[in-house]
Amino acid sequence: MRTVRTVAELRSALAPARRDGLTIGLVPTMGALHDGHLSLIARAHEQCDVVVVSLFVNPAQFNERADLERYPRDERRDAELAAATGADVLFAPSVEEVYPAGFATSVEVLGVTERLEGATRGSEHFRGVATVVTKLLCMAMPDVAYFGQKDAQQVVVIRRLARDLNLPVRIEALPTVREADGLALSSRNALLSADQRARALALPAALAAASALAASGERATQALLDAARAAMHPFGVEPEYVALVEPDTLEPVATLDGETLLALAARIGEVRLIDNEILLPAGALRDAGAQGHAGAQGHAGAQESAATHNPSQPLEGEAIATCSA
Numbered sequence: 001m002r003t004v005r006t007v008a009e010l011r012s013a014l015a016p017a018r019r020d021g022l023t024i025g026l027v028p029t030m031g032a033l034h035d036g037h038l039s040l041i042a043r044a045h046e047q048c049d050v051v052v053v054s055l056f057v058n059p060a061q062f063n064e065r066a067d068l069e070r071y072p073r074d075e076r077r078d079a080e081l082a083a084a085t086g087a088d089v090l091f092a093p094s095v096e097e098v099y100p101a102g103f104a105t106s107v108e109v110l111g112v113t114e115r116l117e118g119a120t121r122g123s124e125h126f127r128g129v130a131t132v133v134t135k136l137l138c139m140a141m142p143d144v145a146y147f148g149q150k151d152a153q154q155v156v157v158i159r160r161l162a163r164d165l166n167l168p169v170r171i172e173a174l175p176t177v178r179e180a181d182g183l184a185l186s187s188r189n190a191l192l193s194a195d196q197r198a199r200a201l202a203l204p205a206a207l208a209a210a211s212a213l214a215a216s217g218e219r220a221t222q223a224l225l226d227a228a229r230a231a232m233h234p235f236g237v238e239p240e241y242v243a244l245v246e247p248d249t250l251e252p253v254a255t256l257d258g259e260t261l262l263a264l265a266a267r268i269g270e271v272r273l274i275d276n277e278i279l280l281p282a283g284a285l286r287d288a289g290a291q292g293h294a295g296a297q298g299h300a301g302a303q304e305s306a307a308t309h310n311p312s313q314p315l316e317g318e319a320i321a322t323c324s325a
């Protein structure tokens with residue numbers, strides 16, 4: 001694996017592959033790699049001839065200075081893990097390379113950025129995400145870019161911008177990778193004390209409680225949200241939000257009539273965590289599975305069959321365009 005730090009180096013590293021018509025996969029990350037990131041790299045390695053992993057802690061998407069400052073960083077470890085998982089190029093640019101003096105352009109996706117994370121973190125968060133992802137796609141010009149369903153709203157935003165800007169890339173969303181006890185892997189988990197790590201189980205517990213209630217036949221949004229909140233109480237955790245929304249538009253739903261995204265965020269001490277799961281009405285598992293939405297991976301035994309999306313197949317309405325094909 002080769003590490004490059006400038007856009008010019010990245011382009012020249014990829015030029016032979018592009019000339020030979022090989023497929024290029026991009027996995028954007030902010031580093032502190034864990035098995036969630038590695039699942040994206042492994043899938044890219046399976047599906048593409050050349051895999052680029054970007055490692056860039058993007059200041060533009062941090063709405064809290066302290067969060068940016070304490071964000072874990074260990075490039076040497078990340079490079080070893082990425083290489084061992086099949087990355088061919090590690091693109092680790094400086095802040096100045098990505099945002100040179102005079103930088104004045106941003107990408108703003110309207111609508112789907114306004115709820116959930118956008119409502120809590122402010123519009124600059126998704127403006128920062130959309131701008132850096134657009135830039136990374138323009139820099140690497142991959143055929144496929146890989147993202148985690150763990151950041152479900154981010155996937156919706158990136159699909160929207162790729163379609164709206166006619167970017168010639170296929171966006172793949174892969175299931176959330178979890179610890180054995182259900183906690184979604186996150187670079188921020190490293191910042192939790194032992195006590196906070198135990199309390200963080202409030203998030204998967206909330207998802208599991210709402211999933212179980214949905215599986216028992218409950219369809220009323222309020223009852224499902226109440227169950228999720230109640231499951232967090234024993235951990236002494238209050239969510240910043242818990243919402244049931246339509247998975248593609250992120251519009252709130254009144255009843256659980258089909259695949260619905262249950263998304264939540266909570267602070268455990270200083271550490272802000274998010275998680276989500278696709279809920280299905282009782283009896284709808286098989287249909288919804290066949291429909292193949294890129295749903296969150298089931299956890300702790302709850303609705304495992306929701307995670308049946310085959311990422312090599314396009315989602316309904318998904319823009320499919322590749323550089324080489």
Ligand code: AMP
Pocket residue numbers: 028029030031035036037039040146147148149150151174175176177178184185186187
């Ligand atoms: P980050 O480094 O947090 O920006 O994440 C880089 C990519 O890894 C994003 O597409 C995330 O959605 C994805 N990711 C983060 N955590 C997980 C996880 N537990 N399972 C799967 N993908 C993840």
